[in-house]
Every structure is written in structure tokens, then in C-alpha cells.
Amino acid sequence: MATLQIHSRSISLPARLHPVSPASFDHQVDLQISKSWQVSKTVTSEGIQSGLLGLAELYNSVQELAQPRRDLKSIEESLSGSVELLDSCTAIRELFQMIRENVQTLQSALRRKGLDSSVQSDISSYFCFRKKMNKCVAKALKALKNFESRNGDSGFDNVFREVAGVTVAIFRSILVFLSSPTTARSGGWSLVSRLVQAKPVAENGVENEVGSVDFALSSLQGKLRSNGDKAVEVQKRLQNLEAVVEGFEGGLERVFRQLVQSRVTLLNILTDH
Numbered sequence: 001m002a003t004l005q006i007h008s009r010s011i012s013l014p015a016r017l018h019p020v021s022p023a024s025f026d027h028q029v030d031l032q033i034s035k036s037w038q039v040s041k042t043v044t045s046e047g048i049q050s051g052l053l054g055l056a057e058l059y060n061s062v063q064e065l066a067q068p069r070r071d072l073k074s075i076e077e078s079l080s081g082s083v084e085l086l087d088s089c090t091a092i093r094e095l096f097q098m099i100r101e102n103v104q105t106l107q108s109a110l111r112r113k114g115l116d117s118s119v120q121s122d123i124s125s126y127f128c129f130r131k132k133m134n135k136c137v138a139k140a141l142k143a144l145k146n147f148e149s150r151n152g153d154s155g156f157d158n159v160f161r162e163v164a165g166v167t168v169a170i171f172r173s174i175l176v177f178l179s180s181p182t183t184a185r186s187g188g189w190s191l192v193s194r195l196v197q198a199k200p201v202a203e204n205g206v207e208n209e210v211g212s213v214d215f216a217l218s219s220l221q222g223k224l225r226s227n228g229d230k231a232v233e234v235q236k237r238l239q240n241l242e243a244v245v246e247g248f249e250g251g252l253e254r255v256f257r258q259l260v261q262s263r264v265t266l267l268n269i270l271t272d273h
Helices: 022-034 045-065 072-113 119-153 158-178 187-196 209-220 228-272
Strands: none
Touching: 045 158, 045 228, 072 119, 072 158, 072 228, 119 158, 119 209, 158 228, 209 228
């Protein structure tokens, strides 16, 4: 199965941002964030999870720098933007919940049924879920694209614009990670590929954990009894995917809490005006 070469910005972030005075903050943010906008060829689960942790730290570090020096209009627009980022984060968390539940259901079926032909229906159900998920991913990517275009042209506060840009880049990387093509005729994948401008790379490229499961399951369809070793490999890949999903869920929870806190901070500033 071909993997994806994603032309996206790097999600590497400084290990920690130390508070600075408001006068120098805009310049420091510009220097630090600009280092993270580098073109990367592929994005691994480890890299994205590291980016999530860095993003949560970034939000945490800028909280006390949200000074009431901002004008009222930029605060109101930043508040509106924060709602959209919260909605995107919630949608992505729901996708991971869905994939965790479906992975666990398939694992249970494989344990109970083994190589019995009846497990084929469970595999087919998983692929139906994956196609549905790709459509959800395409919808979420479109929302991010719309937000990104508004973010670049709006009167958002400079700090919010910079941090929001990194947030969008990381969220997009997560969605692409989840959107491996399940079949050549997947309508959901067609939508995703247009939104991220992704293209296949060599067959020996590095597959992510989602695509790895899809590929292993495809090799089992209609050939269960003659593929005992592959059935064992599918179980291993499902376990790996489940562990990766757990890691993403932990990172997304941290980012979600920081997004909520960021919104509370903006509301407090607005109240004090």
C-alpha cells in the first residue's frame, strides 16, 4: 500500500517558552514560531504527539502574556477564533474515540472467531467505518482551511494569529495521519487528497499505524484460512494502533484544556475592558 508524502509545515516547537515582557513578546514569538514552519516530507505518530505536547506548553506559556493591551476588536475576533479551534479539537477527539472503539471491536471479533469465515463481516464493517471516517476527516480539513484563510486576513491579535497558525498545522497533520486511503475507490479519500495535496510515495515508504492496519486487513479478505500468520500480524498491528490512539488522546486532552483556558483568559480581558 502506498503511503503519503505530505507537504506540510513542521510541528516541532521549542521545549519551553519562558515568559517575557509584553514589549518583547511579539518579536520573540515571531522568531520562535518561524523556526517551526519548515517543510517536512512525512509526519510520524511520535512526531505529531510531540507536537501536541509542545503546543499545550506553548498555550500555557503565553497565558500570562495575554495582557489587556489588546484592542477590543482584536479580543472579540480572537474569541471567535478560539471557538473554532475548540470545535476542531473536539471533532478530532471524537474521531480518535471512534477509531479506538472500532479497533477494540475488531480485536474482540478476531479473538472470539479466530480464522472462522464469519470474521469477514467484521473486517468489512471496519472498512466501512474507515470510509466514513475519511469523509469526517475531509469535513474537518475543510473547516481548518476556511479558518486558516480567515486567520491570515483578519484583525486577530498577533499572538493569537501566530499560535493559531501552529495549532492548525498540527491539527491538519493529525487528520492526514488518520486518513490513509482504504481503497482505490474511496470517495472520502478523494476529498482528503484534494484538501491536503498529498501524493503517493514509494511502496517501501514508512506506513503509519492506521495505514498499516488497513493494508494488513486487505491482505486477509477472502483468504483467512490460508493466512494464519497474517492474522497474528493483524492483531499486533491493531495493538500498536490502539496504543498510538491512546497517546494521541492524551495529547489532545492537554491541548483542549489549554484552549479552554485561553478562551477564559480572553473573556476575562474582555470583561475588564
